[in-house]
Amino acid sequence: MQRNDTGKSSLLRERLIYQYVTALDEGDLESLTPVLEAAIDDPELEQAIADINIAYQEEEHLTFTTTDAELVRQLLRKHLSSAFEEQISNTTPLTTSDVAHSLKDDPKVLSIDKPALERLQKISVTLPTTLGLPSLKQLAKDIEIEASDRFWQLFRQKAIFMRMGRSHEKAKNQTQLAAAREAVAKRNAKKKHKPNS
Structure with missing residues (x-):
């Protein structure tokens, strides 16, 4: 009987992993939520999601250190300051504060973690580039905040969700900007080729 239950949970986990990967590929943030919620109580699913995130980061060459990111920001400010200033808000x-504020009314936060x-x-405090539990626990230690493992899992999932949302919004803005530029270019091309009457 226990073997059958293990098989069912394994099958469910595989379906959730498939749903997670599909949602990432399609940019469907709403479909990620139930998977991340299920991972709270399933360490194997949580590890699979962490492995998937690492694979995506490596595939997209997003595995860089905070020092590298800061160096890039400094170079951008120095050499492309006007372009950089437009994108500051995006x-x-x-930060820890951003994520904590979004969890403020979340009923999953236990009273002992309030x-x-x-x-x-x-x-x-700026969150680490890699949002693994070890990174967050080190951050918690550095800023001297104690909370349950469940809380840090919730915090991590919310942070991943928020980071993905920001990436999606940034991509959307870049797409709109590219479309606007293309429309202007087409309009200018029509004006150049329009015969004088």
């Missing part, structure tokens, strides 16, 4: 790094959540709302 590239603001995600004091930690309140402290995090007041601390604006």
Whole structure:
């Protein structure tokens, strides 16, 4: 009987992993939510999601250090300051405060973790590039905030969700900008080729 239950949970986990990968590929943030919620109580699913995220980061060459990111930002400010200033609001790094504020009314936050959540709302520390549990636990240690493992899982999932949302919004804005530029280019091309009457 237990073997049958294990088989069912394994099959369910595989379906959730498929749903997660499909949602990532399609940019469907709403479909990610049930998978991330299921991962709270399923360590194997959580690990699979972490592995998938790492694979996506490596595939997209997103595995860089915070030092590398800061160096790139400094170079952009120095050499392309006007272009960089336009995008500041879209590239603001995600902070502990951002995530904590979004969890403020979440019923999944246990009452024993409310004091930690309140402290995090007041601390604006940039989140690590890699949002694995070890990174977040190190951050928690560095800023001296104690909370349950469940809380850090919720925090991590919310942070991933928010980061993906920001990436999706940035891509959407870039697509709209590209479409506007293309429309202007077509309009200018029509004006050049329009015969004088």
